[in-house]
Amino acid sequence: MERITLALSKGRIFTETLPLLAAAGIVPQDDPETSRRLILETNRPEVRLLIVRATDVPTYVQYGAADLGIAGRDVLLEHGGQGLYQPLDLRIARCRLCVAVPEGFDYGAAVQLGSRIRVATKYLKTAKAHFAAKGVHVDLIKLYGSMELAPLVGLADAIVDLVSSGNTLRANHLVEVEEIMSISSRLIVNQAALKLKRTLVQPLIDTFAETLHDQP
Ligand code: PRT
Ligand code: MG
Numbered sequence: 368m369e370r371i372t373l374a375l376s377k378g379r380i381f382t383e384t385l386p387l388l389a390a391a392g393i394v395p396q397d398d399p400e401t402s403r404r405l406i407l408e409t410n411r412p413e414v415r416l417l418i419v420r421a422t423d424v425p426t427y428v429q430y431g432a433a434d435l436g437i438a439g440r441d442v443l444l445e446h447g448g449q450g451l452y453q454p455l456d457l458r459i460a461r462c463r464l465c466v467a468v469p470e471g472f473d474y475g476a477a478v479q480l481g482s483r484i485r486v487a488t489k490y491l492k493t494a495k496a497h498f499a500a501k502g503v504h505v506d507l508i509k510l511y512g513s514m515e516l517a518p519l520v521g522l523a524d525a526i527v528d529l530v531s532s533g534n535t536l537r538a539n540h541l542v543e544v545e546e547i548m549s550i551s552s553r554l555i556v557n558q559a560a561l562k563l564k565r566t567l568v569q570p571l572i573d574t575f576a577e578t579l580h581d582q583p
Contacts, residue, residue: 368412368413369413369564369566369567370412370413370414370415370567371413371414371415371434371435371560371564371567371568371571372414372415372416372417372432372433372434372435373414373415373416373417373433373434373435373436373437374416374417374419374423374424374427374428374432374433374435374436374437375416375417375418375419375424375436375437375438376418376419376420376421376424376437376438377399377400377418378421379459379460380421380437380438380439380459380460380552381399381400381418383457383459383460383552384437384457384459386578387457387459387575387578387579388409390574390575390577390578391570391571391574391575391578392410392411393409393410393411393414394409394410395407395408395409395416396408396409396410399418404418405417405418405419406418413567414567417432417433421438421439421442422442422445422446424436424437424438424442424555425438425442425443425446425448425451425555426446428450428451428555428556428557429446429449429450429451429557430450431557431559431560433557434556434557434560434564434567434568435554435555435556435557435560435568435571436554436555436556437457437459437552437553437554437555438552438553438555439460439550439551439552439553440548440550440551440552440553441464441490441493441529441550443553443555444490444492444493445489445490445491445492445493447492448555450557450558451555451556451557451558452555452556452557452558452561453553453554453555453556454554454556454572454576455553455554455572455575455576455579456551456552456553457551457552457553457554457575457579458551458552458579458582459551459552460550460551460552461531461549461550461551462529462530462531462549462550463529463530463531463546463547463548463549463550464490464493464527464528464529464530464546464547464548464549464550465527465528465529465530465543465544465545465546465547466486466497466525466526466527466543466544466545466547467515467525467526467527467528467530467536467541467542467543467544468518468524468525468526468541468542468544469518469519469540469541469542470540470541470542472518472524472525474525474544474545475544477524478501478503481504482504483504483505483506484503484504484505484506484524484525485505485506485508485522485523485524485525486498486505486506486507486508486523486524486525486526486527487507487508487510487514487517487518487522487523487525487526487527488507488508488509488510488514488526488527488528489509489510489511489512489514489528490527490528491507491509493527493547493548494507494527494547495507497527497547508522508523514526514527514528515528515535515536515538515539515541516539518541519539519540525544526541527547529550530543554572554575556568556572
């Protein structure tokens with residue numbers, strides 16, 4: 368039997384993908400929040416899900432360990448997208464990538480003066496491209512999480528991070544000073560799988576597209 372494998376992360380992406388899968392008649396047999404299984408069977412024997420870290424999804428798909436995947440635009444930009452076909456913006460797990468600074472830090476003045484600004488972020492490539500395009504001098508510091516802490520303890524002047532409600536920034540006395548881009552998650556497909564498993568892959572892409580089209 369020919370099978371297809373979809374890689375995705377647990378948490379918000381899994382939760383927001385469930386209705387799309389349901390529209391395609393796919394129901395996972397386990398809940399990744401409670402199960403320790405990393406391979407989830409579904410009600411359809413030819414479809415299974417891999418639960419991986421959000422940043423690892425493009426890698427699984429690039430190398431064909433998964434035929435399809437769902438990943439944020441933030442993650443795809445850092446990965447580079449090699450070997451990936453990106454047919455659909457699923458409009459889920461939405462947020463924005465922003466520059467934020469401590470309350471009271473005059474970002475505009477620092478930029479105008481041409482000062483070097485220290486910026487902590489997980490998104491090195493995207494941040495580098497953003498500041499280079501604006502001609503802002505920055506020293507980028509790579510972190511893997513909790514970027515909001517960096518300005519509070521003097522590690523950085525600013526951060527580049529994802530914001531949705533803004534509660535995390537507010538709780539840490541940070542303010543958003545620049546939106547770099549809006550973010551949502553995309554369906555990604557291994558280019559070889561698209562050709563070799565077209566009879567299974569294409570209908571799934573089509574159903575997702577129709578479901579999105581029917582949403583406001
Ligand atoms: O959490 P983990 O370290 O395991 O991995 P991850 O953070 O890469 O995964 P996950 O599941 O948290 O995020 C997966 C994807 O969801 C990201 O790649 C984004 O495309 C998308 N997404 C949407 C978000 C958010 N909204 C979001 N708010 N990812 C992270 N956040 C974080 C943000 O980094 C910040 O710390 O939530 C905090 C801000 O939220 P607010 O509501 O307080 O503004
Ligand atoms: Mg997270």
